[in-house]
Amino acid sequence: DIQMTQSPASLSASLGETVTIECRASEDIYSNLAWYQQKPGNSPQLLIYDANSLADGVPSRFSGSGSGTQYSLKINSLQSEDVASYFCQQYNNYNTFGAGTKLELK
Amino acid sequence: QVTLKESGPGMLQPSKTLSLTCSFSGFSLSTSGMVVSWIRQPSGKSLEWLAAIDWDGDKYYNPSLKSRLTVSKDTSNTQVFLKITSVDIADTATYYCARSQLGAGDYWGQGVMVTVSS
Numbered sequence: 001d002i003q004m005t006q007s008p009a010s011l012s013a014s015l016g017e018t019v020t021i022e023c024r025a026s027e028d029i030y031s032n033l034a035w036y037q038q039k040p041g042n043s044p045q046l047l048i049y050d051a052n053s054l055a056d057g058v059p060s061r062f063s064g065s066g067s068g069t070q071y072s073l074k075i076n077s078l079q080s081e082d083v084a085s086y087f088c089q090q091y092n093n094y095n096t097f098g099a100g101t102k103l104e105l106k
Numbered sequence: 107q108v109t110l111k112e113s114g115p116g117m118l119q120p121s122k123t124l125s126l127t128c129s130f131s132g133f134s135l136s137t138s139g140m141v142v143s144w145i146r147q148p149s150g151k152s153l154e155w156l157a158a159i160d161w162d163g164d165k166y167y168n169p170s171l172k173s174r175l176t177v178s179k180d181t182s183n184t185q186v187f188l189k190i191t192s193v194d195i196a197d198t199a200t201y202y203c204a205r206s207q208l209g210a211g212d213y214w215g216q217g218v219m220v221t222v223s224s
Contacts, residue, residue, distance in 0.1 A: 001169060034210035043202055043217050044153065049210035056212075087153055091209035094166060095143070095155035 002026050002090050006098030012106045019075040021101045023088035028068050032092035035064055035073045039084045047086075048073060080105065108132035110142075110203050110215035117221045124190040124220060128203030135183040136161055141206045142186040144177065146199040147217075154199075158206075159186055193222045 003026040013019045023033065031051035036044035046055040048064035051071055061076040075082055083105055088098040110130040118124060128142060135142060143158040157177040158166045167175050176189040190197060200219050204211030 032209055036211075043214040044211070045214070046210055046212050049208060049212075055210075089153070089155075089210065091206075094168065095145075095158075097145075097153040097155065100152045 002029060002093050002096050004088055004090055004096050004098040006088055006101060008101060009099065010102045010104070012104050013078050014106045015078055015080065017078045019078055019082075019103065021073045021086050021088075021103075023066075023071045023073075023098050025069045025071070025090055025092075029090045029092035031067055032090060033064075033066070033071050034089045034091065035062075036087045036089065037082075037084045038087065044087060075103075078105075108205060108213045110205060110213060112201055112203050112215045112218040114201060114218045114220050116219065117223060118193060119224055120194050120222055121192055124188075124193050124197065124222075126188045126190075126201055126203075126218065126220075128186040128188075128215060130184060130186070130203070130205065130215075133205060135159075135179060135186070139207050142179070143204050143206060143211060144186075144188045144201065145204060145211075146197075146201045148196075148199045153202075156190075156201075157188060195222050198222045 005024045033051045035048040038044045047062050052064045063074050086101045090096050114126045140161040144156040147153050157175050159177045174191045179186045198221050200217040202217045204214040
């Protein structure tokens with residue numbers, strides 16, 4: 001099984017700040033990685049697929065990067081509506097999700 | 107407009123079989139590359155992928171749960187089903203179905219809460 005190690009588990013940032021969340025896979029996943037945003041009481045929403053492709057309707061302040069086993073999600077100019085939990089998912093070999101990052105405002 | 111909606115029993119007793127239905131519209135599961143997956147999330151925890159079925163009828167299961175899972179679809183390709191046998195308290199979660207075409211789930215249902223309790 002491919003394990004996804006996501007960090008940090010929680011993050012506090014100020015409006016306008018740049019935030020980075022990381023995921024490390026236990027083996028090469030060949031950029032078969034997605035990032036999701038989940039707000040309380042809602043289902044996950046796709047942000048990024050194939051490591052760096054922006055999903056339809058997602059603001060351009062969200063971006064993804066990485067390759068091999070190391071991937072990151074960056075949020076530029078943090079907005080209040082970005083307060084949420086974020087999850088990475090590998091789909092190279094079955095599917096595995098990271099443990100999640102809870103993003104709060106400072 | 108793509109929509110998915112999960113339905114289930116709400117609550118069931120330990121050792122019983124959980125049956126879930128994902129009803130969807132706005133896309134065809136018979137389209138090449140289309141996949142519908144089941145994912146669950148215990149309250150306050152992360153997501154766990156359970157199973158998937160693709161346009162060709164091929165089925166995929168989480169290896170750690172495979173012996174307890176059965177995924178299927180109806181002949182009209184508008185519903186996907188998941189059965190989980192021998193449930194226990196650890197199966198208490200919100201269960202989601204999601205569509206994917208390129209691996210990532212681009213549309214998700216609203217989820218259905220399932221509580222296992224005696």
